[in-house]
Amino acid sequence: MGFLHRHKGLTPYLLLAPGVLWLGAFFLVPLGYLAYQSLQTGSLDVGYAFTWAWGNYWDAINNYSSYFIRSLEYAGIATLLTLLLSYPVAYWIAFRGGRWKNLFLLAIVAPFFVTYLIRTLAWETILADHGFVANTLRTLHLLGQNGRLLATALAVVCGITYNFLPFMALPLYVSLEQIDKRLIEAAQDLYASHFNAFLRVTLPLSLPGVVAGTLLTFIPAAGDFINAQLLGSPNNQMIGNVIQAKFIQVSDYPAAAAMSFVLMGGILIAVLIYARAVGTEQLTGSAAV
Amino acid sequence: MSSVVSAAAPPRRSFWSAAWAFVRRHVLTAYSILFFIYLLLPIGVVIVFSFNNPVGRFNYTWQGFTWNNWRYWDGVPGIRDSIVLSLEIALIASLVATALGVLIALALVRYGFRGRGTTNLLIFLPLSTPEIVLGASLLTLFLNLNVAFGFWTILIAHIMFCISFAVVTVKARLIGFDRHLEEAAMDLGANEWTTFRKVTLPLIAPAILASLLLCFAISIDDFVVTYFNAGSQVTFPLFVWGAARVGTPPQVNVIGTAIFVIALAAMLFSILIQTRRGRSATA
Numbered sequence: 245m246g247f248l249h250r251h252k253g254l255t256p257y258l259l260l261a262p263g264v265l266w267l268g269a270f271f272l273v274p275l276g277y278l279a280y281q282s283l284q285t286g287s288l289d290v291g292y293a294f295t296w297a298w299g300n301y302w303d304a305i306n307n308y309s310s311y312f313i314r315s316l317e318y319a320g321i322a323t324l325l326t327l328l329l330s331y332p333v334a335y336w337i338a339f340r341g342g343r344w345k346n347l348f349l350l351a352i353v354a355p356f357f358v359t360y361l362i363r364t365l366a367w368e369t370i371l372a373d374h375g376f377v378a379n380t381l382r383t384l385h386l387l388g389q390n391g392r393l394l395a396t397a398l399a400v401v402c403g404i405t406y407n408f409l410p411f412m413a414l415p416l417y418v419s420l421e422q423i424d425k426r427l428i429e430a431a432q433d434l435y436a437s438h439f440n441a442f443l444r445v446t447l448p449l450s451l452p453g454v455v456a457g458t459l460l461t462f463i464p465a466a467g468d469f470i471n472a473q474l475l476g477s478p479n480n481q482m483i484g485n486v487i488q489a490k491f492i493q494v495s496d497y498p499a500a501a502a503m504s505f506v507l508m509g510g511i512l513i514a515v516l517i518y519a520r521a522v523g524t525e526q527l528t529g530s531a532a533v
Numbered sequence: 534m535s536s537v538v539s540a541a542a543p544p545r546r547s548f549w550s551a552a553w554a555f556v557r558r559h560v561l562t563a564y565s566i567l568f569f570i571y572l573l574l575p576i577g578v579v580i581v582f583s584f585n586n587p588v589g590r591f592n593y594t595w596q597g598f599t600w601n602n603w604r605y606w607d608g609v610p611g612i613r614d615s616i617v618l619s620l621e622i623a624l625i626a627s628l629v630a631t632a633l634g635v636l637i638a639l640a641l642v643r644y645g646f647r648g649r650g651t652t653n654l655l656i657f658l659p660l661s662t663p664e665i666v667l668g669a670s671l672l673t674l675f676l677n678l679n680v681a682f683g684f685w686t687i688l689i690a691h692i693m694f695c696i697s698f699a700v701v702t703v704k705a706r707l708i709g710f711d712r713h714l715e716e717a718a719m720d721l722g723a724n725e726w727t728t729f730r731k732v733t734l735p736l737i738a739p740a741i742l743a744s745l746l747l748c749f750a751i752s753i754d755d756f757v758v759t760y761f762n763a764g765s766q767v768t769f770p771l772f773v774w775g776a777a778r779v780g781t782p783p784q785v786n787v788i789g790t791a792i793f794v795i796a797l798a799a800m801l802f803s804i805l806i807q808t809r810r811g812r813s814a815t816a
Contacts, residue, residue: 256644260652263633263696270693271659274670281673329568336565346804350797351569357796358576359754361773362789365781366575369582372593409572459661467663470756474777484665491669491761501673504666511663 282501292498300502308486308503312510315482318397318472319465320514322404326412326461327454329405334416334453335446338423352413360407364474367403368394371475395477403471408464412457419453420446455522459515466511483507576793583786592783602783606791609782615772616788618684619753622768626691627748633692634699634744635737641700642707659697667694668761675762682764690762691755695748702747706740739807746799753792 282300286292305312337348355363370377371393378394381387393399423446431441469484483503490500582592586599607613641652659667671690680686714736718728756770763771773785 256640256646259636259640263637264652264655266633266693267655267659267696270671270689271667274674277673277677278670332561333565333568336561340562350800350804351572354576354797355572356750357793358579359770359773359789359792361756361770361777362579362785363575365777366578369578369593370575374594406575463661464663467665469665487665487669491672497673500669504669507663508666
């Protein structure tokens with residue numbers, strides 16, 4: 245304690261040290277190793293050598309572009325779906341929830357209490373070929389006699405949407421809940437219709453929540469491979485499936501490492517395009533929350 | 534009296550405009566109810582199929598009710614060990630990550646120092662990196678250093694991705710913290726350590742509890758990062774993954790249901806404590 249009194253400036257660094265060192269050693273350093281690995285050539289048998297093999301990146305983009313595009317596409321559609329599905333509910337809880345707000349919020353995060361893989365397997369049961377949903381759709385002739393729900397792009401996108409829904413709904417709720425209700429009343433006093441007050445006041449004020457929710461949903465969704473594996477067919481495989489197979493089944497580490505960085509680059513570009521569209525101050529604002 | 538006034542006052546409205554007003558008033562509520570059904574439906578399926586008596590290997594269609602899956606919950610080889618391993622990892626990881634997270638949060642909220650922005654970024658980055666990249670990069674680290682995969686590599690990985698969640702949770706509580714309370718304790722002669730133990734710690738205790746619960750939940754649910762760094766060890770999610778390839782036994786649903794019920798109870802308990810504390814603080 246005496247030592248701390250004499251060197252007061254050191255205290256924050258001592259507090260930070262253990263956690264920051266942990267993140268440095270097991271988050272930053274591994275990223276460095278991944279980058280190093282991505283520029284190597286060789287195989288598991290003969291060993292790998294660092295050769296500045298930028299060709300790994302070229303091969304990753306050339307040979308697997310359809311997987312990258314499919315990943316961003318599925319993740320993008322699923323993110324849009326989570327936004328459209330959960331905005332009305334977040335609005336309803338924030339403005340009409342009353343004293344049951346906490347209970348509704350608990351219901352929103354309830355899926356997280358069931359193991360990720362088990363809730364995805366539950367969708368496998370629901371969408372199964374002779375399940376209730378598929379049979380009903382066949383009876384209504386909305387689905388052909390040999391039509392399937394499982395092992396389609398639709399099933400994968402639905403699975404991703406369901407699994408990441410709370411990541412969208414919660415930030416939306418937080419930003420809607422923080423809105424000063426008097427601003428909406430003021431708009432209505434100035435003869436704005438309900439719809440116009442929503443469009444000009446509520447919606448812009450909830451944008452930080454939209455941005456935060458979009459990032460929290462899109463980034464993990466783009467790297468996901470569980471939904472594609474359990475609910476999709478080989479034609480619906482995402483880049484996560486390829487990276488996972490290259491690392492664990494094929495042991496082609498340099499190619500898999502290069503793909504990981506291409507994936508991160510793709511996500512970064514998508515986020516930057518999005519940031520330009522909604523305005524950067526929204527993005528940094530949501531990051532600060 | 535009032536009925537006379539209200540009967541005379543409103544202009545006569547047609548049936549259709551009344552119906553339209555009714556729809557407008559309730560459409561959002563009706564949608565929300567449907568939304569919650571959609572959200573909770575898979576959970577219902579998990580619970581119901583934990584009582585299924587499946588024929589053959591696949592637990593996809595309802596065959597009949599039985600208690601046997603619950604009675605013989607560890608009747609599948611390997612399931613018990615996987616649960617024990619998951620619980621051990623989640624317990625240690627949540628304790629260590631929360632301790633490290635509290636220290637970082639204290640430094641970030643309490644002190645101005647060089648490198649604060651960088652530290653904030655370092656906390657934020659793991660949260661915005663896809664899990665597959667977190668898992669893959671740790672895998673290459675351990676491969677290059679020739680570390681044997683198993684319990685310790687899983688634990689290291691879990692602590693790593695839990696720290697950021699712990700920091701964010703505790704920071705939120707510390708920001709709304711009245712520092713006069715600590716100054717008062719110091720004015721009354723308490724030293725820094727006593728002040729921390731008697732004033733600061735009790736006040737951030739709910740945030741610490743929330744952080745422990747969150748880290749425990751994230752750790753016990755993690756599949757991707759564990760899959761890359763487990764070696765031959767099998768946590769519960771890895772067991773489910775392996776089982777899903779050959780046909781999931783109903784015992785998986787039993788464990789899933791049990792985890793759900795326990796997590797729900799812990800969450801309700803945490804909410805109860807926070808509202809109680811909130812009430813006593815305002816009273």
